[in-house]
Amino acid sequence: MSPRNGTPEPLKATACAEYWFRQRFHVPAAWAFRWCIDFTPYDGSTSEDRGFRAVQWLSPRTVLLDDSFPVSGGGQARKVKLVQIYADQRRWVATHIDGPKRFSQFRYSISAVGPKASALLFEGRELSWDGRPLSAAANQRLGRRLRTEDAHEWRRLGAEMELDYAQR
Numbered sequence: 001m002s003p004r005n006g007t008p009e010p011l012k013a014t015a016c017a018e019y020w021f022r023q024r025f026h027v028p029a030a031w032a033f034r035w036c037i038d039f040t041p042y043d044g045s046t047s048e049d050r051g052f053r054a055v056q057w058l059s060p061r062t063v064l065l066d067d068s069f070p071v072s073g074g075g076q077a078r079k080v081k082l083v084q085i086y087a088d089q090r091r092w093v094a095t096h097i098d099g100p101k102r103f104s105q106f107r108y109s110i111s112a113v114g115p116k117a118s119a120l121l122f123e124g125r126e127l128s129w130d131g132r133p134l135s136a137a138a139n140q141r142l143g144r145r146l147r148t149e150d151a152h153e154w155r156r157l158g159a160e161m162e163l164d165y166a167q168r
Helices: 029-036 136-166
Strands: 015-025 052-059 062-070 076-086 091-098 105-112 118-128
Touching: 015 136, 029 105, 029 118, 029 136, 118 136
Parallel strands: none
Antiparallel strands: 015 118, 052 062, 062 076, 076 091, 091 105, 105 118
């Protein structure tokens, strides 16, 4: 509580890592976009974490994703994300509304790089809520690590996408 007026203190994240990267795909932009927003319960089963996903379409351009996945030590973690889709711009925004990275936000956009290639622009702002507050330098180091991890995951997803495209 605030000592002045008795109102609750606002939450303050202990870390805020901001980062971005581009990933090129050898598929047309429209196809890449449709592939990326084709959310299914089986999405987690193809990734390295072997998780589970519940998908609830709230409207034609709003989806709620409820992901559960194993964590080290034998437990389970959960992330709930609200995804807003802007199809006319080939972009979407995912906001974590529950889980360890609550209020983190990730923006994705697909652009054409010629008639048979495209690129993903990924922009992330990941918030953490536990531990000691990080310094600006530590937040930058965290951002570099997350960029490396997420770019690796999108290279893997890009290979899956390109394989799906080649098999169509």
